[in-house]
Amino acid sequence: MRAWITTDPIAAQDVLDGVGTATDGATVVFLGTVREENDGRPVSGLRYDAYVAMAEDVLLRIAGEAGRRAGTDRVAVVHRIGELAVGDASVAIAVSSPHRAEAFDAARFVIEAIKQRLPVWKQEYYVEGAPRWLDGSTPAVGP
């Protein structure tokens, strides 16, 4: 398992380096990238804020849960924060497992869990108008 937060540009290879063994027949990579529009508004860039210390703990926990679901410990995930331009990757996830279904499932689990509960916030900058913090999810608090 590898999970980290960075302000540096990220690429697929960063997470691929963390996965893949001779027992694995499948490796899935997911990249989340900055789109040039949202709800019809041209976007010029994004800024991510994060509670870094907590986000690294949560990201590692998410990777662990995904790995347990898929029966693999080959899960790597990175979330970039700070200023990003259109086309930049904000998230990279790689999972490898003996068979493809589990790897796809685990990669999907990681990105959905990030959106539900990672303490990271996204501010969009528009070609015209003031920047805006995007509406988010309220993470569930345990007992």
Next chain:
Amino acid sequence: MQVHLLLFALYRDLTGVDELNVEVADGATAAAALAGLRQSDPRFAVLPDRPVIALNRELAQLDAVLRDGDELALLPPVAGG
């Protein structure tokens, strides 16, 4: 006793505060500490009544009891990915 308050994203912009050491009564809950803060410091009046909080980097209930030196973070709805 003191707790270390952290604010992020929208809440930071609304209050103009990113971190602050806050004096709270012994045995106070997070909810009580936030209520006191809203009364004593108008910058915090704009925040929601019951924000999601993290106590020492774990999500917590607002009725959690604070201890000296705790890190109390106010978390807007999250939007990563």
